Amino acid sequence: MGSIHLVIPEKEEPPALHERAMDNLKYIRETMERATAFTGISGWGQVAIGFTAIASASISAQQKTFKAWLAVWMAEAVIALLIAGWSIDRKARAAKMPLLSGPGRKVAFSLSPPIFAGAIVTVVLYRAGLTNAIPGLWLLLYGTGVLTGGMFSVSVVPIMGLCFMALGAATFFVPAEYANWLMAAGFGGLHIVFGVIIARRYGG
Amino acid sequence: MARQSALKDSTQKKSATNLRDVGDAKAKHLAPSLDRLIHERMRLGIVSALAANESLTFNDLKSLMNTTDGNLSVHARKLEDGGYIACTKSFEGRLPKTEYKLTVAGRRALESYLSHMETLIHQMRNS
Numbered sequence: 001m002g003s004i005h006l007v008i009p010e011k012e013e014p015p016a017l018h019e020r021a022m023d024n025l026k027y028i029r030e031t032m033e034r035a036t037a038f039t040g041i042s043g044w045g046q047v048a049i050g051f052t053a054i055a056s057a058s059i060s061a062q063q064k065t066f067k068a069w070l071a072v073w074m075a076e077a078v079i080a081l082l083i084a085g086w087s088i089d090r091k092a093r094a095a096k097m098p099l100l101s102g103p104g105r106k107v108a109f110s111l112s113p114p115i116f117a118g119a120i121v122t123v124v125l126y127r128a129g130l131t132n133a134i135p136g137l138w139l140l141l142y143g144t145g146v147l148t149g150g151m152f153s154v155s156v157v158p159i160m161g162l163c164f165m166a167l168g169a170a171t172f173f174v175p176a177e178y179a180n181w182l183m184a185a186g187f188g189g190l191h192i193v194f195g196v197i198i199a200r201r202y203g204g
Numbered sequence: 205m206a207r208q209s210a211l212k213d214s215t216q217k218k219s220a221t222n223l224r225d226v227g228d229a230k231a232k233h234l235a236p237s238l239d240r241l242i243h244e245r246m247r248l249g250i251v252s253a254l255a256a257n258e259s260l261t262f263n264d265l266k267s268l269m270n271t272t273d274g275n276l277s278v279h280a281r282k283l284e285d286g287g288y289i290a291c292t293k294s295f296e297g298r299l300p301k302t303e304y305k306l307t308v309a310g311r312r313a314l315e316s317y318l319s320h321m322e323t324l325i326h327q328m329r330n331s
Contacts, residue, residue: 018328021321027245028252028318035253035260035268154264202257 036092041153043199045087049080050191057184066131073138073183080187091204110149114141133172135179139186140168154202160194239317241286246271246279251314254289254306262302280304288313 056076063069118141125133143164150157167186171179242248249269254260260268266276283289288310292303306314 016328018325021324024248025318025321025325028248028314031249031252031268032256035256 041157041198042084042087042091042204043195043197043202044204045083045091046191046195046198048083048087048195050188050193050195052076052079052083053187053191054184054189057180057188061180069180070126070134076187111145114145114148117141132176132179135183136168136171138168139164139171139183142187143168154198156194156197156201160190163190163194238320239313241282241288242313242317244279246275247283248317250276250279250283250304251288251306251310254304255311255314259303259305262304265304283310 053076056072056079060069060072063072118138121137121141122134125131125137143161143166145161146164147158147161150159150161164186167182167190171182174182242251246269250265253265253268262273262276262280265280266273269276280289280291284291286309287307290305290307292305294301294303
């Protein structure tokens with residue numbers, strides 16, 4: 001008959017005070033980063049992007065060739081990127097949070113993959129002569145990026161992403177001559193409408 | 205042999221605990237002055253989130269802190285009673301909207317809590 005040994009588990013020692021202090025500081029920093037990312041998208045920045053997009057749509061409508069049309073929208077993409085970066089940085093600074101700590105990183109990570117995919121597919125469609133599909137593709141993929149990035153943000157941001165996706169899907173099925181104006185409605189109109197909502201509700 | 209090794213382990217553990225005790229004893233005199241109102245995790249989270257934003261609604265905070273309505277209400281009320289946050293209730297259309305802002309006293313309390321934590325860490329590193 002074997003003997004029975006009573007096994008008493010060793011008590012885990014409570015963490016030392018300085019470990020708890022470090023843990024608390026980490027928690028404060030992470031919560032502030034999460035909260036900044038939550039409302040980090042600048043509403044007024046979106047409004048500014050909306051107005052430049054409407055201006056670009058009216059300039060691109062006057063272009064005779066597809067190449068010229070594409071060049072106008074490419075320039076608009078660069079301008080929009082600069083405005084978005086500047087406005088998010090400004091809002092992050094106002095909250096005393098570094099740009100790359102939370103909001104900037106999340107927006108960059110969520111928007112970059114669909115924009116990269118959009119650039120590649122644009123080249124493929126251009127080479128294949130399927131240029132009519134490009135406006136719908138841009139709206140659809142931009143909406144995808146906003147929707148996924150918006151999951152970390154206030155609820156109005158993913159709704160904006162969904163609207164872009166719906167508009168992008170519709171653009172595939174309308175005659176090509178309306179595509180430029182649907183781009184104006186999306187990159188212009190949706191940015192202005194949702195930008196005002198974000199600015200009013202979430203401080204700038 | 206096994207007994208010797210067990211004895212060695214036990215001695216090492218004891219000396220580690222002693223060292224920790226000495227350090228903790230140095231730091232413990234700071235502990236009584238800790239602000240208990242924001243030392244609690246949920247309340248510390250609410251104050252930190254509000255420090256990074258001009259204001260947040262009840263639903264924003266609930267989603268950020270990943271908590272329930274009841275839990276958030278209880279902790280927010282305690283902070284409000286302590287004068288650390290201010291609450292305004294309004295209507296957006298027909299829907300009630302509760303908004304929270306960090307007060308000057310709340311920001312000061314968070315700053316002092318942060319410096320308290322830093323002092324603790326600094327003291328332990330120097331000991």
